[in-house]
Amino acid sequence: MSNDLESTQLLEPTAEGRAAVVSGPTGTAGPPGTATAEAGAGNAAALSATRESLEDYTLRFAPRSYRKWSAGVVATSALGGIAYLADFSIGANIGIAYGTINAIFGIVVAAVIIFATGFPLAYYAARYNIDLDLITRGSGFGYYGSVVTNVIFATFTFIFFALEGSIMAQGLELGLGIPQWLGYAASTLIIIPLVIYGMNTLAKLQVWTTPLWLLLMVVPVGYLLVSHPESIDGFFAYTGESGAGGPNLASVMLAAGVCLSLMAQIAEQIDYLRFMPPKTAENKGAWWRAVILAGPGWVIFGAIKQVVGMFIAIYLIATLDPAASVHANEPVHQFLGVYQEMMPAWLAMGLAVVLVVISQIKINVTNAYSGSLAWTNSFTRVTKTYPGRMVFVVVNLVIALVLMEANMFDFLSTILGFYANCAMAWVVTVASDIAINKYLLKISPKVPEFRRGMLYAVNPVGFVSMLVSAGVSIAVFFGAFGAAIQPYSPIFAVGLALVLAPALAVLTKGRYYLRRTDDGIDLPMFDADGNPSDQKLLCHVTGLEFERPDMIRSAQDAPDGGPQYVSSLALSTDKTGELVLPAGK
Numbered sequence: 001m002s003n004d005l006e007s008t009q010l011l012e013p014t015a016e017g018r019a020a021v022v023s024g025p026t027g028t029a030g031p032p033g034t035a036t037a038e039a040g041a042g043n044a045a046a047l048s049a050t051r052e053s054l055e056d057y058t059l060r061f062a063p064r065s066y067r068k069w070s071a072g073v074v075a076t077s078a079l080g081g082i083a084y085l086a087d088f089s090i091g092a093n094i095g096i097a098y099g100t101i102n103a104i105f106g107i108v109v110a111a112v113i114i115f116a117t118g119f120p121l122a123y124y125a126a127r128y129n130i131d132l133d134l135i136t137r138g139s140g141f142g143y144y145g146s147v148v149t150n151v152i153f154a155t156f157t158f159i160f161f162a163l164e165g166s167i168m169a170q171g172l173e174l175g176l177g178i179p180q181w182l183g184y185a186a187s188t189l190i191i192i193p194l195v196i197y198g199m200n201t202l203a204k205l206q207v208w209t210t211p212l213w214l215l216l217m218v219v220p221v222g223y224l225l226v227s228h229p230e231s232i233d234g235f236f237a238y239t240g241e242s243g244a245g246g247p248n249l250a251s252v253m254l255a256a257g258v259c260l261s262l263m264a265q266i267a268e269q270i271d272y273l274r275f276m277p278p279k280t281a282e283n284k285g286a287w288w289r290a291v292i293l294a295g296p297g298w299v300i301f302g303a304i305k306q307v308v309g310m311f312i313a314i315y316l317i318a319t320l321d322p323a324a325s326v327h328a329n330e331p332v333h334q335f336l337g338v339y340q341e342m343m344p345a346w347l348a349m350g351l352a353v354v355l356v357v358i359s360q361i362k363i364n365v366t367n368a369y370s371g372s373l374a375w376t377n378s379f380t381r382v383t384k385t386y387p388g389r390m391v392f393v394v395v396n397l398v399i400a401l402v403l404m405e406a407n408m409f410d411f412l413s414t415i416l417g418f419y420a421n422c423a424m425a426w427v428v429t430v431a432s433d434i435a436i437n438k439y440l441l442k443i444s445p446k447v448p449e450f451r452r453g454m455l456y457a458v459n460p461v462g463f464v465s466m467l468v469s470a471g472v473s474i475a476v477f478f479g480a481f482g483a484a485i486q487p488y489s490p491i492f493a494v495g496l497a498l499v500l501a502p503a504l505a506v507l508t509k510g511r512y513y514l515r516r517t518d519d520g521i522d523l524p525m526f527d528a529d530g531n532p533s534d535q536k537l538l539c540h541v542t543g544l545e546f547e548r549p550d551m552i553r554s555a556q557d558a559p560d561g562g563p564q565y566v567s568s569l570a571l572s573t574d575k576t577g578e579l580v581l582p583a584g585k
Contacts, residue, residue: 060568061450062129062274063547064534069275071283071290078272078294079301080210082265084363085331085356086163087302088309090416092329094258095310096317098251099240103310105247106255107303110262113424113494114299117431118266122295124434124448125270126287127279128549129532132267132430133377134450139433140462140501142512143381143455149426149466150378156264157371158396159419161188162403164360164367169404171332171356175349184404187360188397194361195368195393213362216355220338221308224315227341234318235311250487254417257477257490261416262302264423268370269298278531312338332356371396384575421477421493425470428497429462436502437461443510447525451552452571453580454519459512461504469496515583520553520563541570541579554579 069077095103124135132153136146169183178186224231273295279287313328316337327333332352339348375392379385437444449455473493479486525548527533533548540554546567554566556579566579574580 061134061532061547061550063550064129064278064532065547067129067275067277069277071277071286074272074276075290075294076210078269079298080362080366082269082298082301082363083210083213083359084160084164085167085359086160086363087262087305088312088331088334089163089167089329090258090262091306091309091311092313092334094255094306095238095240095314096329097241098248098255100236100238100310100314101247102240102251103255104307105252106257107259107306109252109256110259110490111299111303113256113260113490114263114266115296117263117427118269118296118299119292120431120434121266121270121427122273122291125273126276126291126295127531128448129274129276130448130450131274131373132270133374135270135434135448136426136430136462137455138445138447138449138513139430140437140444140459140465140505140513141430142457142459142463143452145458145463147378147381148463149430150374152422152426153264153267154371154374154378154396155419156267156423157367157374158400158403159415161191161364161367161371161396161400164364165400165404166407167331168356168360170330171353174332174336175353181405184401187364188401188404190361191364191368191397192393194365195372210362213355213358216335216351216358220335220342221312223342224312224338228315228319231311231315231319235314238314238318253487253490257417257420257487259303259306259420260424260490261420262299262423263420263427265298265302266296266427267374268366269295271366271370271373278527278529280529280531309334331359367400368393368396380572384573386573417489418474418477421473421489422470424490424493425466425473425497428494429466429469429501432465432498432501433462433505437505437510441502441505443505443513445513449514451519451550451568452574453552453555454514454516456512456515461501461508461510461512465497465500465504468500469493472496516581519551520581521548521551521565523548525549537565539567539570540564541566541574553581555581 091103091107094106097103098106121132121135125131128135133146133150136149137143141149165184165187168187169178169180172178172183172186173180273291276287276290277283309329309331312334316328316334335355336348336352339351342348343351372389372392372395375395376387376389379387379392433444438446444461470493473489473496475481476485476492477489521537523535523537524533535548536545537548537551538545539551540556540558544567550568551565552568552571554564556564558564566574571579
């Protein structure tokens with residue numbers, strides 16, 4: 001795989017700050033010019049930010065020159081991120097609380113919603129090579145309006161980092177006798193060296209560890225089904241703490257609400273899918289399979305894991321020991337219970353700990369990576385200062401460690417049920433804008449825009465839709481409108497977000513999507529196959545060449561009157577605003 005320092009040519013600005021359009025694959029070249037003399041500190045800050053983000057494209061479009069992975073490798077890497085064991089805990093919790101039938105219906109309801117809303121987001125990420133924050137900016141939120149959604153996503157990453165860290169600590173305590181407080185710290189510190197280097201390292205880690213993870217997870221479940229077929233009848237007959245014999249809509253929706261907290265997982269899938277290769281006639285089959293499987297398709301695997309977690313928990317309670325309900329929602333106890341029926345106790349314990357550790361590492365490198373991107377993106381946009389992604393790796397992990405030490409695992413269903421309302425409001429609003437406003441109503445620009453100067457600061461279409469739908473659904477969740485409708489907060493979150501985004505787009509006539517319609521560059525944005533162009537232009541601020549979709553004309557012309565160009569990253573760190581084109585054209 002190529003390193004971006006090789007594929008993105010570094011040209012240190014000369015004393016004159018000379019800028020140019022660099023020949024692309026078609027040989028196109030533009031007129032050279034001379035930058036303004038005030039390159040100084042602003043140039044240094046932008047260049048520093050650019051150097052640090054070369055590995056992971058923290059704040060910008062992922063260029064074709066860096067995307068050297070096949071569709072299969074990208075998909076495998078993305079699916080490696082769903083190795084988390086939280087699904088087993090979620091499935092066990094809702095199964096124990098509401099019974100098998102209600103829990104399964106809840107899982108199915110959540111999976112259908114997550115798949116339907118995740119598909120347009122995954123397609124846009126893979127087709128246009130941008131992450132969910134950049135998609136959100138141009139899908140109804142505006143340049144600064146999407147900052148709040150970044151905070152929602154960052155919250156997702158540290159909640160689930162803490163959840164997986166708690167599961168690892170449980171395994172370390174059970175298998176090695178390590179106190180949980182020390183296990184929390186160990187599960188946090190082990191991630192830091194693994195997440196430093198971005199996509200190159202993450203792709204290798206996910207591909208190498210997936211076969212062993214699958215073996216440790218699939219074999220014991222298969223053994224249980226074959227050796228104890230009677231457990232299937234007991235599973236479907238289990239009524240849970242509610243004791244309800246048949247389906248109950250309120251219980252189904254409460255179960256679905258917990259599962260829907262995972263909706264923001266699509267953002268982590270997108271952090272990988274943005275590195276998909278260009279879609280061509282030759283690879284379109286593999287390209288679509290990868291996008292669907294590793295995009296919205298993650299929820300199929302997640303739903304299966306939730307059902308399996310529920311199945312094992314109910315087996316432990318009903319078949320082995322009714323008192324097992326105390327620990328039946330902890331994955332390490334779930335798999336240990338099954339392993340012990342297959343092999344000697346010492347080997348069962350060892351394999352259970354290995355499974356927990358591998359799973360925790362596979363998902364938490366993704367949580368730490370994606371969370372750091374979200375925090376960095378928001379901080380840089382608001383302050384025009386790029387502190388370095390590793391600063392926010394540490395910030396995210398510290399928050400997660402505090403949650404672990406506060407024993408968040410005991411309040412899992414409440415935390416996830418509350419968070420689900422925020423995640424649903426955000427994701428459904430963006431999906432609604434893409435599917436309805438862009439394709440059906442044709443009010444929202446079909447090509448996603450993310451560059452500063454091209455967008456309004458805030459677009460009420462998405463921003464207001466998300467705040468209203470989240471606010472109302474959270475109020476319903478906490479019983480503000482009565483206990484009778486309290487279980488249905490997911491319906492309010494999804495329904496309001498789905499309706500409000502198109503309604504506000506029509507009401508505002510789409511006027512707040514684009515501040516400008518012309519980025520000042522007379523080169524095509526896409527190639528003949530509809531993929532983002534790989535023609536390169538020179539950023540007059542950093543002296544780096546960037547691909548066409550990442551560039552915009554600078555408001556500062558060269559002294560000879562010729563055009564100069566600036567990258568989206570350099571523009572995001574411009575504190576003066578002197579490089580931003582005026583509105584209206």
